[in-house]
Amino acid sequence: xxxxxTLKQIAEALGVSAMTVSxxxxxxxxxxxxxxxxxxxxxEEMGYTPNHVAKSLVSRKTFTIGVVIPEISHVFFAEVIxxxxxxAYQMDYQLILTNSAENYEREKKAIQTLRSKxxxxxxxxCSETTRNFDHFQEVINSGLPVVFFDRCIDELDVSxxxxxxxxxxxxxxxxxxxxxxxxxxxxxxxxxSIGKERLDxxxxxxxxxxxxxxxxxIIESGFLEKGGYNAMDQLxxxxxxxxxxxxxxxxxxxxxxxxxxxxxxxxxxxxxIAIAGFSDDIRASLLKCPLTTVKQPSIEIGKRAAEKLIxxxxxxxxxxxxxxxxTELQIRNSCGCS
Amino acid sequence: xxxxxTLKQIAEALGVSAMTVSxxxxxxxxxxxxxxxxxxxxxEEMGYTPNHVAKSLVSRKTFTIGVVIPEISHVFFAEVIxxxxxxAYQMDYQLILTNSAENYEREKKAIQTLRSKxxxxxxxxCSETTRNFDHFQEVINSGLPVVFFDRCIDELDVSxxxxxxxxxxxxxxxxxxxxxxxxxxxxxxxxxSIGKERLDxxxxxxxxxxxxxxxxxIIESGFLEKGGYNAMDQLxxxxxxxxxxxxxxxxxxxxxxxxxxxxxxxxxxxxxIAIAGFSDDIRASLLKCPLTTVKQPSIEIGKRAAEKLIxxxxxxxxxxxxxxxxTELQIRNSCGCS
DNA sequence: TTGTACGCGTTATCAA
DNA sequence: TTGATAACGCGTACAA
Numbered sequence: 001x002x003x004x005x006t007l008k009q010i011a012e013a014l015g016v017s018a019m020t021v022s023x024x025x026x027x028x029x030x031x032x033x034x035x036x037x038x039x040x041x042x043x044e045e046m047g048y049t050p051n052h053v054a055k056s057l058v059s060r061k062t063f064t065i066g067v068v069i070p071e072i073s074h075v076f077f078a079e080v081i082x083x084x085x086x087x088a089y090q091m092d093y094q095l096i097l098t099n100s101a102e103n104y105e106r107e108k109k110a111i112q113t114l115r116s117k118x119x120x121x122x123x124x125x126c127s128e129t130t131r132n133f134d135h136f137q138e139v140i141n142s143g144l145p146v147v148f149f150d151r152c153i154d155e156l157d158v159s160x161x162x163x164x165x166x167x168x169x170x171x172x173x174x175x176x177x178x179x180x181x182x183x184x185x186x187x188x189x190x191x192x193s194i195g196k197e198r199l200d201x202x203x204x205x206x207x208x209x210x211x212x213x214x215x216x217x218i219i220e221s222g223f224l225e226k227g228g229y230n231a232m233d234q235l236x237x238x239x240x241x242x243x244x245x246x247x248x249x250x251x252x253x254x255x256x257x258x259x260x261x262x263x264x265x266x267x268x269x270x271x272x273i274a275i276a277g278f279s280d281d282i283r284a285s286l287l288k289c290p291l292t293t294v295k296q297p298s299i300e301i302g303k304r305a306a307e308k309l310i311x312x313x314x315x316x317x318x319x320x321x322x323x324x325x326x327t328e329l330q331i332r333n334s335c336g337c338s
Numbered sequence: 339x340x341x342x343x344t345l346k347q348i349a350e351a352l353g354v355s356a357m358t359v360s361x362x363x364x365x366x367x368x369x370x371x372x373x374x375x376x377x378x379x380x381x382e383e384m385g386y387t388p389n390h391v392a393k394s395l396v397s398r399k400t401f402t403i404g405v406v407i408p409e410i411s412h413v414f415f416a417e418v419i420x421x422x423x424x425x426a427y428q429m430d431y432q433l434i435l436t437n438s439a440e441n442y443e444r445e446k447k448a449i450q451t452l453r454s455k456x457x458x459x460x461x462x463x464c465s466e467t468t469r470n471f472d473h474f475q476e477v478i479n480s481g482l483p484v485v486f487f488d489r490c491i492d493e494l495d496v497s498x499x500x501x502x503x504x505x506x507x508x509x510x511x512x513x514x515x516x517x518x519x520x521x522x523x524x525x526x527x528x529x530x531s532i533g534k535e536r537l538d539x540x541x542x543x544x545x546x547x548x549x550x551x552x553x554x555x556i557i558e559s560g561f562l563e564k565g566g567y568n569a570m571d572q573l574x575x576x577x578x579x580x581x582x583x584x585x586x587x588x589x590x591x592x593x594x595x596x597x598x599x600x601x602x603x604x605x606x607x608x609x610x611i612a613i614a615g616f617s618d619d620i621r622a623s624l625l626k627c628p629l630t631t632v633k634q635p636s637i638e639i640g641k642r643a644a645e646k647l648i649x650x651x652x653x654x655x656x657x658x659x660x661x662x663x664x665t666e667l668q669i670r671n672s673c674g675c676s
Numbered sequence: 677t678t679g680t681a682c683g684c685g686t687t688a689t690c691a692a
Numbered sequence: 693t694t695g696a697t698a699a700c701g702c703g704t705a706c707a708a
């Protein structure tokens with residue numbers, strides 16, 4: 001903070017009280033029009049900028065929302081953030097952005113920092129490595145509004161904004177089955193939240209079609225490209241006869257990583273191995289073989305989460321709610337369609 | 339802000355003064371070990387979280403940096419943000435993220451809000467539509483540290499982090515000339531900062547090769563895909579004989595938009611029209627015809643800008659500096675190389 | 677080692 | 693319509 005003009009300085013310059021200046025600047029009714037004008041002019045002249053820090057101290061509101069993201073430059077999250085920002089901007093809230101970098105310790109620290117900054121509420125998408133939820137529970141117990149999005153924690157009794165992950169994954173798997181592929185692999189995320197949901201959808205589709213589940217074809221890939229590459233590598237290290245004919249993945253980055261490995265092997269998508277993603281990343285439609293994927297309304301997820309949070313901030317009686325947005329199969333060519 | 343535990347409450351619970359609690363919690367030396375322990379235990383038990391708002395009011399520091407981005411979900415900026423965040427995290431600063439949405443009025447308002455929030459410094463990349471810089475000048479005059487990145491304003495006397503835009507654009511144009519293309523178009527951004535620099539590089543390359551500059555081939559596209567599409571549309575509306583044989587663009591999104599229009603026309607990249615971008619967007623290498631582009635170190639830009647800003651915050655004698663990072667031609671196939 | 681007084685910039689409250 | 697006072701939570705400066 002640099003040297004800033006205060007109410008008191010304006011008041012002294014004008015020979016009125018600080019209180020009157022405050023009233024004038026906040027458009028209160030009980031200020032004589034002539035003094036108001038003098039004050040406004042002087043404030044402008046002196047370059048007054050209200051001090052929200054002081055304001056927050058007394059009002060106990062910061063009009064600030066904390067956002068905890070697992071991986072900032074992941075396109076999906078960038079889009080969610082832009083949705084959050086849009087709503088926050090309209091409602092006159094600011095965003096403090098933190099990055100857990102898929103790391104439990106950083107996530108814990110981020111939450112702690114946001115509490116210290118006295119944000120009015122927190123939006124979180126859980127880190128891939130988080131298995132203990134005490135840090136979330138503490139915040140919730142403290143009465144600070146929290147809304148989860150995308151990677152939500154079922155056990156916690158707060159609002160959540162997600163997509164119908166299980167159904168989306170199931171439909172995609174059914175689509176693959178419809179192509180007549182026999183061996184379908186699944187590159188899934190960690191065993192929580194969307195990772196678990198999407199894996200369940202995959203399994204359900206197989207079971208309904210009396211296809212036995214082969215654990216060799218179910219690999220945990222995490223959420224990043226590198227994980228997709230490694231998981232695919234693991235599959236291709238199986239005896240050739242056990243290779244999958246198709247792969248469904250937990251998200252587009254993983255699919256893209258897997259495709260890289262497939263092509264490295266000299267194999268073709270979808271002729272040798274078909275593949276599908278989940279997200280509809282901006283890259284999906286541009287790939288050499290355009291990626292069939294499950295389309296998630298990323299910006300909408302951000303908007304809805306921000307709306308719910310701000311509603312909860314403004315009215316503590318706002319009920320907790322599970323908001324489930326619809327996904328949509330985005331059929332392109334990587335599944336074998338043309 | 340919910341009901342939060344204060345130093346005073348801990349003090350009362352323990353029958354000591356608030357000051358002693360403050361000292362214990364801040365690890366000052368002058369607290370007896372036994373009382374320190376009692377206090378730490380009690381603070382933990384009561385769930386104390388330090389109030390940074392109060393702390394900031396007295397210290398006149400918020401350990402918060404304001405970031406003004408023209409388009410949050412633009413991949414390049416998402417990467418810059420992750421670079422900024424990385425440095426800020428290490429130095430214990432938080433980020434308030436604002437989005438000007440390429441809109442001058444929103445940019446002005448964002449700056450104003452950040453001042454009111456008493457951020458310790460501001461990182462800005464200028465909106466596409468900004469032509470008046472008074473709002474920046476005011477902040478600078480107020481003594482609040484500002485660092486520009488990517489879209490910088492030459493006229494302002496503060497630190498700037500950018501890439502060698504002109505050289506990069508020139509080299510790319512020379513590369514196109516080297517392919518023997520006669521008619522080379524340029525889709526350029528607005529006439530400020532990087533828009534101007536990159537256009538100048540293009541022109542310089544032509545002039546050095548005695549190629550006359552044809553204003554029909556120089557189109558302002560803005561920075562977004564849609565602008566690239568529209569600009570290309572304008573070029574394809576020229577008589578066929580005037581069509582360009584190659585196009586250099588102000589960034590990858592514009593190139594991608596232009597390619598869409600080219601393909602719509604039934605033309606091939608690079609056989610009918612060669613094209614090059616600028617950024618090395620994550621999509622660039624994945625395109626059907628992988629995009630030749632000028633690689634910018636996006637994360638590094640964010641890091642350097644954040645470092646410079648924090649140094650300036652910590653030491654007001656830190657000199658203003660123009661930091662120019664190196665670009666690198668990333669030759670793929672869209673230029674005609676194979 | 678511990679405590680008291682005061683101020684950071686603002687607003688709510690009550691009095692004039 | 694205006695002003696004086698206190699309070700928000702914390703830390704500095706000084707006193708005990």
